[in-house]
Amino acid sequence: MSEISRRIAFLLRHRPESAGLILDANGWVPVGDLLAVLPIGRAELDEIVARDEKSRYAVERRADGTEWIRANQGHSRRVAVDLGLAPAAPPEVLFHGTPSRNRASILRDGLLPGSRHHVHLSPDVPTALVVGRRRARDVLVLRVAAAVMAAEGHVFHRSENGVWLTAAVPPRYLMPE
Numbered sequence: 001m002s003e004i005s006r007r008i009a010f011l012l013r014h015r016p017e018s019a020g021l022i023l024d025a026n027g028w029v030p031v032g033d034l035l036a037v038l039p040i041g042r043a044e045l046d047e048i049v050a051r052d053e054k055s056r057y058a059v060e061r062r063a064d065g066t067e068w069i070r071a072n073q074g075h076s077r078r079v080a081v082d083l084g085l086a087p088a089a090p091p092e093v094l095f096h097g098t099p100s101r102n103r104a105s106i107l108r109d110g111l112l113p114g115s116r117h118h119v120h121l122s123p124d125v126p127t128a129l130v131v132g133r134r135r136a137r138d139v140l141v142l143r144v145a146a147a148v149m150a151a152e153g154h155v156f157h158r159s160e161n162g163v164w165l166t167a168a169v170p171p172r173y174l175m176p177e
């Protein structure tokens with residue numbers, strides 16, 4: 001993730017107001033507004049969006065010809081954004097990669113969203129390992145009994161870029177991989 005992509009994620013997910021940006025209710029901001037606070041032009045922005053290895057951003061053109069950009073997921077709880085994602089039926093099992101040091105706390109309290117809107121779950125072990133390694137070398141991958149959770153009333157969403165989201169995962173649905 002380049003420095004400029006990091007900056008875009010920071011603005012679109014965490015602190016838009018730090019640059020005077022105002023997200024709409026669904027997290028979109030006019031492309032021109034974002035470009036006005038970045039040291040890059042439209043072509044470079046398009047390239048960052050297209051090349052992002054996790055498809056973190058979406059650009060949409062509206063009927064009135066205006067263009068908007070948002071982060072597909074990962075917003076801070078303090079940024080009131082409704083991504084408008086429909087509930088989705090998760091696969092039998094999802095995965096979560098976390099530093100091994102979190103093991104006792106997670107097995108006791110379950111997975112909590114921390115400062116984000118949701119707990120983020122991965123569709124496979126390799127992806128979960130990558131997520132966990134952002135934070136530590138020693139990574140624990142947990143299996144989440146997602147289908148059972150859903151059957152018992154927990155709501156799941158799948159973001160535009162394939163991340164599974166849910167409010168929290170109680171410990172009884174978790175098993176070290």
Ligand code: HQG
Nearest residue numbers: 056074098099102105106109110111112114116120131163
């Ligand atoms: C941990 C990246 C102790 C949790 C990724 C994680 C993801 C607990 C950390 C997205 C806990 C929160 C999100 C408990 C949860 N006790 N620790 N009870 N419950 N945790 O960054 O899932 O590159 O908010 O395991 O790919 O690491 O930004 O969540 O380690 O999709 O696009 O608390 O961020 O995407 O950390 O990552 P985060 P995450 P981007």
